[in-house]
Amino acid sequence: MRLRDIPITAWIGIIGIFVAAICAIFAPWIAPFGETQVVGDVWAPADQQYFFGLDNLGRDILSRLIYGARTTLSVALGATMISFSLGIILSFTAAVSRGMIDAVLSRFNDLMMSIPTLIFALVVLAVLPQNLVVLILVMAVLDSTRVYRLGRAVALDVAVMEFVEAAKLRGEGTVWIIFREILPNTLSPLLAEFGLRFAFAILFLSTLSFLGLGIQPPAADWGGMVKDNKDGIIFGISAALVPGGAIAALAICVNLVVDWLLKRTSSLKGGRGDA
Numbered sequence: 001m002r003l004r005d006i007p008i009t010a011w012i013g014i015i016g017i018f019v020a021a022i023c024a025i026f027a028p029w030i031a032p033f034g035e036t037q038v039v040g041d042v043w044a045p046a047d048q049q050y051f052f053g054l055d056n057l058g059r060d061i062l063s064r065l066i067y068g069a070r071t072t073l074s075v076a077l078g079a080t081m082i083s084f085s086l087g088i089i090l091s092f093t094a095a096v097s098r099g100m101i102d103a104v105l106s107r108f109n110d111l112m113m114s115i116p117t118l119i120f121a122l123v124v125l126a127v128l129p130q131n132l133v134v135l136i137l138v139m140a141v142l143d144s145t146r147v148y149r150l151g152r153a154v155a156l157d158v159a160v161m162e163f164v165e166a167a168k169l170r171g172e173g174t175v176w177i178i179f180r181e182i183l184p185n186t187l188s189p190l191l192a193e194f195g196l197r198f199a200f201a202i203l204f205l206s207t208l209s210f211l212g213l214g215i216q217p218p219a220a221d222w223g224g225m226v227k228d229n230k231d232g233i234i235f236g237i238s239a240a241l242v243p244g245g246a247i248a249a250l251a252i253c254v255n256l257v258v259d260w261l262l263k264r265t266s267s268l269k270g271g272r273g274d275a
Helices: 008-025 061-097 099-114 117-127 132-159 162-169 174-210 222-235 238-265
Strands: none
Touching: 008 061, 008 238, 061 099, 061 132, 061 174, 061 222, 061 238, 099 132, 117 132, 117 174, 132 174, 162 174, 174 222, 174 238, 222 238
């Protein structure tokens, strides 16, 4: 792959994700002020010193936006990785095993998907201790149901192919078939789904934080920043629009990259085809 073959839309997405990642990794060195440091008056307007102005407590919005990138990206990425690992392992196991195992896992997945995700998350998070580990696990479990549905669909298509049947006849175990036969031949849709799940995780986390059950103050995250400054919109203060714009921009960037990767890998046949 040559760099000039990458479309401009993908470059926009890559640059946006790269900027967010740099902010997340180097937040303490990039941010002009501390994450919780009060530096001026409430909702002070933007000027040369405060690029986006100050929030409802007099904290620098730009600094909290940078620190919020670290929290938002780490939680969303952690939840997505766990949800994908759980969803893919269970869905591929169901597709290979079939029979009772497939029926039980699929019916349980249907039951979980029938419950509105946001309502289920709000109920669970209201009961359990509010910390990052619980938040990530709840998001991952809920999102794994969507991964399971796609994973089972693509795995069933591959599981009936001759090379999988040959592996079964050789006496290969379920783990071998999943990771050496099915997974390499389903990379294209799974890669696209991972990007989409990551984008949805960002939006879902921001929603939970806005409702008060996501990242807890005083830690900065973009959804919580919107919640903290939403009252300023009534007075024409844009403090809530900045983190809201960051959420939308990052989600768009992820989708632009996913769209390009899906087109680029649509002809891949995993380890058995030609790239």
